Amino acid sequence: MRRRIFFLATAAAGMLAAPGAVHAATRRRFPELSAARRLQLRHAASGAKFSGIYRTGQSVDPGAMAELSEVLADTRTGAVRPFDPEVIDILWELGQQQKFTEFAILSGYRTPATNRAVHGAGDSQHLRAAALDVEMPAAKFDAFGEAALRLARGGVGLYPQHGFIHVDSGPVRRWGGGGPAGTMAVRAPKLSPAEERLNRLAEAWAAARR
16 A cells, blocks of 8 residues: 555656656647647638637547638628638648648639639639638748649649639649749649549549539
8 A cells, every 4th residue: 555655646746847758748648639730811802811720639629710711701702611620721731831820711612603603614622612722922832732733632733813712622723823923834724524524423422422
């Protein structure tokens, strides 16, 4: 009994003497506690903002995602659609790589009417709340675009003349580039008929999955 009391007292003293070691052990046992993903963004058109943690480890915060979905709503109608966490993860990862503290979003979710009004593609990932048009300063355009292409997690569209980069969580593809705001000239390669059919199948699969 005395040995047990002595052991507990010694352990408690060690914990008080080395709190950092205790915290490190806790992080090793529960890695999700130290894997919180924080994001700060604003919608350039509406002025709506989000700042906070949207994911901890493998778990997405439903409340934070609901708030993000409202911030990224269709700006013409105010319509809200639950945003795809995967494209939010893409944005977060690029922000970590490129040291962005805040993102300005030009376009998030679009209704079909809004998509037609801005001459968006008929199968745009914006229609599925799975795409973001990110305003990009000219000085950071090339580095961010190259990072997005290297990530290979979805679609990347480069619009240097308009000052934004499109990212989405659909099939991996790329288009755009060049122009005065960026030196990178990345264009979608010409596809064979078989490759075009595969792309259409991939888009159909992505739509069905959502």
